[in-house]
Amino acid sequence: MLFLYNTLTKQKEEFVSLNPGKVGMYSCGPTVYGYVHIGNVRTYLLSDLTRRYLEYLGYEVRLIKNITDVGHLTEDDVAQGDSGEDKIEKAAAREKKTPEEIARFYESYFKQVEKELNILPAQYFPRATAHVPQMIKIIEALVEKGFAYEKNGNVFFDVTKFEDYGKLSGNTLENLKVGARLEEHPDKKNPWDFALWLKAPAEHLMQWRSPWSTGYPGWHIECSAMSTEYLGSTLDIHTGGEDNIFPHHEAEIAQTECFTGKQFVRFWLHTRHLLADGKKMSKSKGNLYTLEDIKEKGFSAMDLRLFFLSSHYRSQMEFSWPALEQAHKNLQKINDFVLNLEALTASENSSLETFDVAIYREKFEAALDDDLNTPLALSNLYELISQVNSEITSDKLSSQSAKVILTLWKKINSVLGFTLLGQAEIPEEIKRLIEQREIARSGKDFKKSDDLRALIEKKGFILEDTKDGMKIKAVGRL
Numbered sequence: 001m002l003f004l005y006n007t008l009t010k011q012k013e014e015f016v017s018l019n020p021g022k023v024g025m026y027s028c029g030p031t032v033y034g035y036v037h038i039g040n041v042r043t044y045l046l047s048d049l050t051r052r053y054l055e056y057l058g059y060e061v062r063l064i065k066n067i068t069d070v071g072h073l074t075e076d077d078v079a080q081g082d083s084g085e086d087k088i089e090k091a092a093a094r095e096k097k098t099p100e101e102i103a104r105f106y107e108s109y110f111k112q113v114e115k116e117l118n119i120l121p122a123q124y125f126p127r128a129t130a131h132v133p134q135m136i137k138i139i140e141a142l143v144e145k146g147f148a149y150e151k152n153g154n155v156f157f158d159v160t161k162f163e164d165y166g167k168l169s170g171n172t173l174e175n176l177k178v179g180a181r182l183e184e185h186p187d188k189k190n191p192w193d194f195a196l197w198l199k200a201p202a203e204h205l206m207q208w209r210s211p212w213s214t215g216y217p218g219w220h221i222e223c224s225a226m227s228t229e230y231l232g233s234t235l236d237i238h239t240g241g242e243d244n245i246f247p248h249h250e251a252e253i254a255q256t257e258c259f260t261g262k263q264f265v266r267f268w269l270h271t272r273h274l275l276a277d278g279k280k281m282s283k284s285k286g287n288l289y290t291l292e293d294i295k296e297k298g299f300s301a302m303d304l305r306l307f308f309l310s311s312h313y314r315s316q317m318e319f320s321w322p323a324l325e326q327a328h329k330n331l332q333k334i335n336d337f338v339l340n341l342e343a344l345t346a347s348e349n350s351s352l353e354t355f356d357v358a359i360y361r362e363k364f365e366a367a368l369d370d371d372l373n374t375p376l377a378l379s380n381l382y383e384l385i386s387q388v389n390s391e392i393t394s395d396k397l398s399s400q401s402a403k404v405i406l407t408l409w410k411k412i413n414s415v416l417g418f419t420l421l422g423q424a425e426i427p428e429e430i431k432r433l434i435e436q437r438e439i440a441r442s443g444k445d446f447k448k449s450d451d452l453r454a455l456i457e458k459k460g461f462i463l464e465d466t467k468d469g470m471k472i473k474a475v476g477r478l
């Protein structure tokens, strides 16, 4: 039985999908005005992990991840989405490109990062700019039902009309009164009302016609429009980062439930922040890392994947290079384990001892069933690896057992999602360097041989001289 921690109810609840065997899942995707950083990646990884484990359990998962290419304003983090400049237009001015060029460029970068992290692609990545008519339709209905009002071409959601406002974040209107710090839009009735539609100033590059003004949608409305368009009124799971809880997800609930009259999301899952230097990773604090920064230091996307899985998604996590180094070593250990098993299946070792894999499968499932506890699942995997290693050393593991363990590994890895490099996949460039090293060695040029070994290691491959000749190990490097 899978239990997930639901931000809405603040407890772990048994997950049962609304429609048997099928899960409708929505993840807030990137705002495409800059490079996604590894803090974002942690959140996309939660959605990938959830989806992979549901598929492991036999569910058919439909995952939708939006691309925010309009309407996310620079002051969204502190206000209600009606102040500041459009982030994409700002980037366009900075880079002297059109908003569309900016959006497409950073969207493809985001997809490349997901691919390198082996995050399975969503079934669909809808773009906000392609769903403005759907947003207008919802806003019209909200105005008609009295949940939203128009003034001077701007439309706001009236938070006082939705009784359940604050049920996700705890920011009820009562609580919000204390310490409110808001720059109020002159057309708003209440400070916590949020924008559904904003009238565009003439110089605004992205604008659409609507019944209220030529303008553009508020940030929150796109997720309601695109999720319900592709998944229906009620979603099984909605994921995001904890900084999305308020105001973004609170606003999504308010506008969607007032529109449909139904519960919007059954399970809300949120990752906690990724910290660096003790602070939340963000551009303004200058402690933001991208996948490129990671690779520049000689680590791979898979090292990063393992680093994230080593911590529970609901724990605050501190990014550090030593922690990434540890993940790199652990990935190497996993890679060796798989290579050793593969080598053994090809051998004729017919030891009679049997290996009990069932217990490891059960432990793996028990860990994941408990709110996707990946650190526990990984420590169980390391336990399996030690047992396998010691049996290989004492020559007790048969090729038949190796096959059974490999089958279990493949199943486990369908959830963990590591891409490991097998012997056969060593790039030509590395093969050539190995040949040169062999030549240097046989010519007793040990200095050159050592230099070549160091160069090969720098490229992510480790050479080992064993009694059976040289062995090369690759660690998930793409």
Ligand SMILES: [Zn+2]
Binding pocket: 027, 028, 029, 223, 248
């Ligand atoms: Zn969203």
